Amino acid sequence: MPHADVLPSVLLALATIIACARGLGWLFGRLHQPPVVGEILAGILLGPSLLGHLAPGVAREVLAPQAVPFLDVVSQVGVILFMFLVGLELDLESLRGKARAALTIAGAGILIPLGLGAGLAPWLFASHATPGTSPVVFAAFLGVSLAVTAFPVLARIVRDQGLLRTELGQMALTCAAIADGVAWCLLACVVGLARGELRSAWATGGLALGFVALMMLGVRPLVHRLLARLGDDTPSAAAFSAVFVALLLSALATDRIGLHPIFGAFFLGAIIPTDSPVARDLHLRLETVVTALLLPAFFACTGLRTQVGLLHGLEHWLLLAAVVALASFGKLGGTYAAARLNRLPARDSLVLAVLMNTRGLVELIVLNIGLDLGVLTPTLFTMLVLMALLTTFSAPPIVHALTRRQDRASLVQQTTPRDS
Numbered sequence: 001m002p003h004a005d006v007l008p009s010v011l012l013a014l015a016t017i018i019a020c021a022r023g024l025g026w027l028f029g030r031l032h033q034p035p036v037v038g039e040i041l042a043g044i045l046l047g048p049s050l051l052g053h054l055a056p057g058v059a060r061e062v063l064a065p066q067a068v069p070f071l072d073v074v075s076q077v078g079v080i081l082f083m084f085l086v087g088l089e090l091d092l093e094s095l096r097g098k099a100r101a102a103l104t105i106a107g108a109g110i111l112i113p114l115g116l117g118a119g120l121a122p123w124l125f126a127s128h129a130t131p132g133t134s135p136v137v138f139a140a141f142l143g144v145s146l147a148v149t150a151f152p153v154l155a156r157i158v159r160d161q162g163l164l165r166t167e168l169g170q171m172a173l174t175c176a177a178i179a180d181g182v183a184w185c186l187l188a189c190v191v192g193l194a195r196g197e198l199r200s201a202w203a204t205g206g207l208a209l210g211f212v213a214l215m216m217l218g219v220r221p222l223v224h225r226l227l228a229r230l231g232d233d234t235p236s237a238a239a240f241s242a243v244f245v246a247l248l249l250s251a252l253a254t255d256r257i258g259l260h261p262i263f264g265a266f267f268l269g270a271i272i273p274t275d276s277p278v279a280r281d282l283h284l285r286l287e288t289v290v291t292a293l294l295l296p297a298f299f300a301c302t303g304l305r306t307q308v309g310l311l312h313g314l315e316h317w318l319l320l321a322a323v324v325a326l327a328s329f330g331k332l333g334g335t336y337a338a339a340r341l342n343r344l345p346a347r348d349s350l351v352l353a354v355l356m357n358t359r360g361l362v363e364l365i366v367l368n369i370g371l372d373l374g375v376l377t378p379t380l381f382t383m384l385v386l387m388a389l390l391t392t393f394s395a396p397p398i399v400h401a402l403t404r405r406q407d408r409a410s411l412v413q414q415t416t417p418r419d420s
Contacts, residue, residue, distance in 0.1 A: 006064075006066050006067060006070065009064035009067040010067045010070045010071065012062060012064075012067075013062060013063050013064065013067045013068075013071055014071060014074065014297060016046065016062050016063070017042065017043070017046065017063075017071070017296065017297055017301070018293065018296050018297060020042040020046060021038060021039040021042040021043075021296035021297075022039075022292070022296060023038070024038030024039065024041055024042045024045075025038035025039050025042075025296065026038070028041075029160075031397075039296045040360070040389065042296075043301060043304045044308070044389075046059070046062070046063060046304065047059075047063075047304035048304075048307050048309070049307055049308040049309060053309060063304070068301075068304075071297060072301060074294060074297050075294070075297040075298035075301045076261070076298065077294060078290060078293075078294025078295045078296075078297055078298045079152055079294075079295065079298040080247075080251050080261055080262055080265045081265070081286060081290045081294060082152065082155075082156075082290050082291070082294075082295050082298075083151070083152060083155065083262040083263075083265045083266040083269070084247055084265040084266065084268060084269040085269065085282070085283060085286060085287060085290060086159070086164075086266060086269065087265065087266040087267065087269020087270040087272075088269040088270075088272055088274060088279045088282060088283060089164055089165065089269075089274060089283075090170060090173055090174070090266075090269070090270045090274070098171065098174070101171070101339075101342040101344075102171060102174045102175050102178055103178060104338050104341070104342060105171075105175050105335055105338040105339050105342065105352065105356075106174075106175040106176075106178035106179040106182070107178075107182075107338070108334035108335060108337060109147075109149065109175065109179055109331055109334045109335040109338070109353075109356045110147045110179050110182055110183065110186075110334075111147075111334065112330045112331075112334035113143070113146040113147045113326075113327055113330030113331050113334065114144065114146065114147040114330075115143065115330075116143075116146060116326050116327075116329070116330040117142040117143035117144070117145060117147065117326075117327075117330075118139040118140065118142065118143040120142060120146075120323075120326060121135070121138050121139035121142045121143070122135070122139070124138075124142070124319075125138055125139075128376070128377050128379065128380040129375070129376075129377070130375065130376070130377055132374070133374065133375055134193070134194075136193065137190060137193050137194045137375060138375060140186075140190045140193065141190050141194075141370050141375045141376070144183060144186050144187050144366065145363065145366060145367060145370070145384050146323075146326065146327045146330060146331075147179075147183055147186070147330075147331075148179075148180070148183050148362050148363045148366055148388075149175075149176050149179045149331075149356050149357075149358060149359065149362070150176075150358045150359045150360030150362040150363060150388070150392060151176045151179075151262065151266075151362055152262060152298075152360070152362065153359075153362075153392055154172060154173070154176045154355050154356070154358050155173060155176070156295075157355065157358060157395060157399065158172055158173060158355065160396070161396070161399055161403065163399075163403070168348050168351060168352065171344075171352065172351075172352055172355045175335075175352070175356060176355075176356065177263075177266065179356065180263070180362060181208065181259070183362075183366075184208075184258070184259045184260060184263070185204060185205045185208060185259075187366055187369065188204040188205070188259075189205075191369065191373065194373050194375060203258075204257055204258035204259070207257040207258070208254075208257055208258075208259060211253060211254065211257060211264075211267075212267070215250075215267055215268070215271055216271070219246075219271060220271040223271055223272055227272075227273060227276050227277075227278060230276075230277065230278070234277060234281065235277055235278045235281055239278065240278075240281075240282070240285075243272075243278065243282065246268055247265055247268055247269075250265060250267065250268040251264040251265045254267075260362075260365065307378075307382060308382065308386070311379070311382055311383065311386070316379065316383065319383060320383045320386055320387065323383055323384065323387050324386075324387045324390050324391065327357075327359075327387055327391060328357055328391055331353065331356055331357040331391075332353045332354065333353075335349075335352060335353035335356045335357075336349050336352075336353040339352050339353065347402055350402060351402050351403060354394075354395050354398045354399055354402070355395060357391050357394075357395060358391060358392045358395045359387070359388035359391050359392055360388055360389070360392040363384070363385075363387075363388035364385060364388060367381055367384050367385055367388070
């Protein structure tokens with residue numbers, strides 16, 4: 001079908017998704033939930049779980065199959081730009097002296113749920129692994145699924161709760177970035193095992209370290225020198241064009257390495273000084289378009305992949321409850337214990353643990369890879385998707401309840417880990 005014939009379908013689908021996502025986002029905002037909750041729910045309601053089940057003809061008309069690939073492109077561009085904007089607000093200088101805390105907190109938040117997931121695998125292997133799947137691959141993939149933190153969703157919650165410029169919010173973003181970077185490397189190892197290509201997994205890890213070193217030791221000093229030449233002058237169109245070229249190349253680089261493009265976008269934003277004219281102008285020009293137009297499409301499109309109807313029978317729902325409890329216990333317990341060991345206050349440690357328990361979209365990406373590789377059955381895939389959504393939906397009201405009586409400004413002083 002020619003692209004000219006697809007365009008009306010894409011425009012109708014995008015308009016429907018954005019209208020539903022923004023409407024539900026506003027409604028959930030009134031309930032102290034971030035808009036992301038309504039945006040994901042909009043995708044579920046428009047997808048096969050509700051509209052596709054009740055009115056399949058309407059669903060095919062509103063969300064035509066030929067429009068879906070184009071919607072995916074729009075949504076991916078939206079989340080890449082959003083993570084770049086989040087990176088611009090991450091002040092790396094303020095995190096000096098906190099690397100040990102961030103690494104230990106992120107590490108505990110990965111290792112404990114990873115171990116719990118691997119321990120659960122033998123109980124599920126007989127009934128929920130596809131034929132021919134290795135028990136080791138199944139256990140490793142289930143462990144990674146429970147260990148994931150949804151970096152984009154956590155960033156959105158931190159932003160909507162007014163924590164982005166506090167040290168608690170900065171610590172949460174840093175821990176999530178580390179956790180997801182490690183999770184992607186672990187996923188690369190699991191994919192390598194599943195395909196019998198372990199050498200490629202080691203290559204991904206080495207290239208990821210090389211990318212970080214290049215950005216910190218090569219690109220960051222260059223950016224600082226160029227910004228020093230600009231001074232306080234308003235950046236030119238050529239300067240913005242150069243930033244966008246660098247953004248696209250950075251996202252492309254992490255994609256080629258085997259990580260997700262959002263890490264390249266976030267990392268480039270993080271090495272640009274927060275208080276620079278370029279950072280301020282980019283926020284002014286991009287934020288409204290990204291948050292109001294592109295980002296709802298990303299979160300809603302992920303909901304389109306969820307099919308709640310695959311779960312039936314008490315056994316499935318009890319197993320879902322067990323998976324949610326185990327995943328939450330591992331993330332909450334590991335993160336909270338590590339945060340307290342790093343001398344963060346009890347309330348802030350709990351907030352950080354709840355934030356790290358969000359899984360959302362990153363989890364859905366991981367699970368789709370497992371489904372495509374034939375590691376997960378559709379039923380187990382659906383259970384893990386619902387686990388990701390439940391842990392994500394529960395985070396905002398808990399964070400709001402924990403922080404609503406606490407002056408946001410006091411978080412800046414209270415969340416600095418004190419080195420022993």
